[in-house]
Amino acid sequence: MTVSNVYPTAPLRALDAAHHLHPFSDMKSLNAEGSRVIVRAKGCWLEDSDGNRILDGMAGLWCVNVGHGRPEIAEAVAAQMGELSYYNTFFKTTHPPVIKLAGMLADLAPPAFNHVFFTGSGSESNDTVMRMVRTYWQTLEKPEKTVIIARKNAYHGSTMAGASLGGMAPMHKQGGLPIPGIHHIAQPYWFDEGGDLSPAEFGLKAAQELEAAIDEIGEDKVAAFIAEPVQGAGGVIIPPETYWPEIARICKEREILLVADEVICGFGRLGKWFGSEHFGIEPDLMPIAKGLSSGYLPIGGVMVADRIADVLVNATGDFNHGFTYSGHPVACAAAIANLTILRDEKIVERVADDIGPYLQKKWAALAGHPLVGEARMIGLMGALELVPSSPARRRFAGDAGRAGTICRDFSFRNGLVMRAVRDSMIISPPLVITHAEADELVRLTEKTLDDTHAELTRQGMM
Numbered sequence: 001m002t003v004s005n006v007y008p009t010a011p012l013r014a015l016d017a018a019h020h021l022h023p024f025s026d027m028k029s030l031n032a033e034g035s036r037v038i039v040r041a042k043g044c045w046l047e048d049s050d051g052n053r054i055l056d057g058m059a060g061l062w063c064v065n066v067g068h069g070r071p072e073i074a075e076a077v078a079a080q081m082g083e084l085s086y087y088n089t090f091f092k093t094t095h096p097p098v099i100k101l102a103g104m105l106a107d108l109a110p111p112a113f114n115h116v117f118f119t120g121s122g123s124e125s126n127d128t129v130m131r132m133v134r135t136y137w138q139t140l141e142k143p144e145k146t147v148i149i150a151r152k153n154a155y156h157g158s159t160m161a162g163a164s165l166g167g168m169a170p171m172h173k174q175g176g177l178p179i180p181g182i183h184h185i186a187q188p189y190w191f192d193e194g195g196d197l198s199p200a201e202f203g204l205k206a207a208q209e210l211e212a213a214i215d216e217i218g219e220d221k222v223a224a225f226i227a228e229p230v231q232g233a234g235g236v237i238i239p240p241e242t243y244w245p246e247i248a249r250i251c252k253e254r255e256i257l258l259v260a261d262e263v264i265c266g267f268g269r270l271g272k273w274f275g276s277e278h279f280g281i282e283p284d285l286m287p288i289a290k291g292l293s294s295g296y297l298p299i300g301g302v303m304v305a306d307r308i309a310d311v312l313v314n315a316t317g318d319f320n321h322g323f324t325y326s327g328h329p330v331a332c333a334a335a336i337a338n339l340t341i342l343r344d345e346k347i348v349e350r351v352a353d354d355i356g357p358y359l360q361k362k363w364a365a366l367a368g369h370p371l372v373g374e375a376r377m378i379g380l381m382g383a384l385e386l387v388p389s390s391p392a393r394r395r396f397a398g399d400a401g402r403a404g405t406i407c408r409d410f411s412f413r414n415g416l417v418m419r420a421v422r423d424s425m426i427i428s429p430p431l432v433i434t435h436a437e438a439d440e441l442v443r444l445t446e447k448t449l450d451d452t453h454a455e456l457t458r459q460g461m462m
Ligand code: PMP
Pocket: 061, 121, 122, 123, 124, 126, 155, 156, 157, 158, 162, 228, 232, 233, 261, 262, 263, 264, 289, 290
């Protein structure tokens, strides 16, 4: 029996179009075209309802770090379902999976982190951050310290607080965002915004915008600065080496908290358990999600450094915040099984010492393609900047994102999930990708670039 007999594509698409509103989608054009129906996945490979095998170059949505279909996680989830499928962690109760997961996270995180507040997603984690930092300053009798400084083109989630902390202009346009009390500064995106400065000079300049913003707003009003160690959804923007040390200096000298959004960078993506460790950042709070469970079940959290936790734990009264699914026992069981795999199979170390450098070298060579202005990768997240005249840092005239969309569509047709952010092509494969699969990823990318180049030439864009 073929897969298409089991999953008839056309009626599924019709039902999907009739009833399902997709996230971040233009429903009219999606319904006209029809969604891809993914029916199963194993390791780094997806299979669609027509029986096509597709290399998952994005690990789902940057989350499937241990790869798809690990039976250990399925078994842990089934066992926990049988034992205690749900109970809450409000009102003086707890349960073994949440206790065990909190302990495991304290062991895996940098020494300063010994507490975690659980949520159901990265967005909820960033909403929690916002309420937590303000509560922290209120507890210290500095209630006027409320403003959070974030960055343009950052992504921190899709809830009202998450989307407001994020710096995505198209998101702000819908629904009257950002909410008050958030200030956005420049991102360290040298390729697009560095002008004539060297990356090092530009990194310093971008970081110093934080100091200028603190001065402008007033240190007595600023609660925290939030940033992803490497911007993910913004386009895998790897900051110049000068950036994080300068940010760390400013945060140390000023009385503001540093929040490293580890939702993508955490759990091995950069070859360390946390992206902060890669850059030597010592944050006060770390929102987490995605790789915490490798996406097997929804779970997130906020890791809290001791100096913050001490204040919150010893404050008088309740922290009036939490979610029905904070510390969901089955999601915790999935996370424990996932972290056990990451730890025992030394998958994080493998990203640093083996598969990371291997794929980075091959990826860097793509810079020789006439369509590529820059090929960058850190750990196992990478980007290609599509340009009309390689190697110049100049974008296609007119419609930003058109070349990216064409390239993304070829990529899918060629059997590789790559994502387009405007005219940047990005990848973030499962951390378990083999050398042979990495070779295949690069081969499919080259073919996709060739196809895109031919099409853009045909359309007179090159
Ligand atoms: N923070 C970062 C850095 C993210 O990349 C994301 C999701 N892409 C989020 C927060 C939001 O996570 P979620 O989609 O689980 O709410």
